Amino acid sequence: LSWQNVGIAATLLGFNVLLSLWLGLGLSTSLIVAAVRCVVQLTVLGMVLKQIFLTQNPVYIFGMTLVLGVLAAFEVTYWRSKRRFPWMFHGTLAAIMGSALMVALFGNAYSLNMSPAYTATKFIPTIGMLFGNCMIGVSIGMGSVMDSLDTHRDRVEAMLCYGATRWEVTQPVVVEALRTALLPTITNMSITGLISIPGVMTGWILGGADVLQAARYQQIILFMISASTASSTLFAVVFCAFTLVDGSPKLRLDRLIFRK
Template sequence: MNGNYYSIDIWGLLIALAMVAIAAGISGIMRMGIGKTLLWSACRALLQLCAMGFVMAFVIKSNNPWFVLLLIAVMLVAAVQITLSRATGVPKGMAGPVLLSLVVTMLIMVSLVTELIIRPQPWYAPQLVVPLTGMLLGNTVSTLAVGLSRFFESMRERRDEVDTLLALGATAWEAARPSIVSSIRLGLLPTTASLASAGIVTVPGMMAGQVIAGGNPIDAAKYQFLILAVIAALTLLADSLIMSMVYKKCFTKDDQYQPVGQ
């Protein structure tokens, strides 16, 4: 303990890992088939988080804007790969639209949050920009993966309907719009659920972390609302942007329906 901050030593981490191992053992006894995956994922998460902790400590200590931008670029590339690995039933060639959607959301986040809302000095303050980028990317990745999967699945399910709409003179956008709306709504469900339950059912991660670290609970609540509001706005923007770029993949140059991602 340091002041009001409670640190976790190596034994604490080992106990936490042992809890996962016990859960994996229970899975093995019940023959669920997820024990090894659970244990491996926990070990990988521990290594990845510790590695990111060391990297962030270096970037914060250096206080160099180029290191901040380089770390964000690496995070963006990793986010594209994770999005495509989570999305199912999508066609090839989606890396470009996903990267563009993520870059746009990052630029807006940096511009609005750092320049208009928090206004840190310097503007690239690593202890602020890097964690915010990570939280936003994590939520945007999940939204894009769910949205893309749902869109192409919906287009396949609506094949006859889409053909009928096109035959009646509808444009490709008009024929694809129900699938676009469905995918965006589904992708935003976790975000809207978090907004609705924050402060009543749950104490979200950023607020809990700041309070545990000895921060002012009111300031922690303000930061948490900022994060939830930004995530809600920018995940909607990212999903809408990528849908506007990819819906044409379901149509030929003559606006005829063509199944993709099967």
């Protein structure tokens, strides 16, 4: 494929721009910026990955993993969230990196039969998908915790006044946040193969792989995504809840910083 092919596909975005201008959505500039970012980011990523795949150096592989994890945590903390709190970036990074790394190494070693488990051609694309889904789950989960504690602050403070423990106050909030955050992943698994053909399977088929092998690979990836999203979201929402309800225990909504 050439840049001409990419340019032809990009003309399809004209409909989105015209729709935004016609209905006054105010999204035309954001759409163009997003499209430019998409092209630049994927081009740079392709150039970097090409060199990493050629060298198969573990230092470069895990260095790339760290960069992707930091970018995911930064996206959640400073772009997706309207509010943040002290150490939110660090907690998000630990949640996403820890969960995705463990699941990726386990899945590559035992499900995908890769040796070593960090073989660049499989490990980096896999952990990239895990980071993307963890990022969505963590963002939704922490947003739910902050919204819930803010909306029900009177009830939370009343429970604390009557002697409720930190966990007794935060448990319903954590449970609801997890339920909300994991619903997209569950929905995605339930419709895969029935309504939609997912990206990984599509890529394998377009690359000429056996269809059944592509289906099994997609199943493995979906199960890895589900596990990493659940574990990262659990860590993140508990971290968020315990930051906003301290060990006293006391509700600390004053720790929330609103994005300007």
